[in-house]
Amino acid sequence: MRRDDGQITVMTIGFFMFLGLLAVVVINVSAAFLQRQQLDNVADGAALVAADGLSREAFYRHGEIRLADSEARQLVGRYVTGAGIRVVAVSTRRDRVHVRLERTVGLALTPPGWTSRTTIVAEATSQLRIAD
Numbered sequence: 368m369r370r371d372d373g374q375i376t377v378m379t380i381g382f383f384m385f386l387g388l389l390a391v392v393v394i395n396v397s398a399a400f401l402q403r404q405q406l407d408n409v410a411d412g413a414a415l416v417a418a419d420g421l422s423r424e425a426f427y428r429h430g431e432i433r434l435a436d437s438e439a440r441q442l443v444g445r446y447v448t449g450a451g452i453r454v455v456a457v458s459t460r461r462d463r464v465h466v467r468l469e470r471t472v473g474l475a476l477t478p479p480g481w482t483s484r485t486t487i488v489a490e491a492t493s494q495l496r497i498a499d
Contacts, residue, residue, distance in 0.1 A: 388478070395474045399487060402472045406489040409449060410468045414493035416446045417457060417464040434459040434495070455488075465492045 417439035440457045443466055447454055456467040467490045477483040 391476045394476055398475045403487045406470050406487055410466050410489040410491035413443045413446045414464050414466045414491040417442045418493035418495050434464055439464050463492055463494045
């Protein structure tokens with residue numbers, strides 16, 4: 368006859384290991400999500416600031432909305448001052464500005480064999496239109 372003594376102990380240890388791993392994942396995902404929300408806010412603000420850099424001369428003389436690439440990049444660079452935030456791309460196309468930011472964040476809990484840092488990305492687009 369086979370004895371079943373100790374089987375519940377192995378199951379209990381496995382269950383607690385699973386719960387611990389699940390807690391690590393939830394904590395890390397929550398922290399990264401909050402960081403991403405903050406980065407989204409910065410990207411939105413940067414896109415709005417860059418859109419404010421429209422070529423006033425072209426607007427007042429010809430009634431056209433043209434965004435200057437170089438000025439948009441400078442405005443975004445001045446706006447984005449957070450620690451570790453990298454301006455990856457600023458592109459303008461007629462009346463739109465597109466901004467892409469990246470930030471490397473440290474994870475709250477890192478089990479052995481996992482990386483302790485991850486990169487989050489935020490993008491925002493702003494558009495200028497003439498009000499009728």
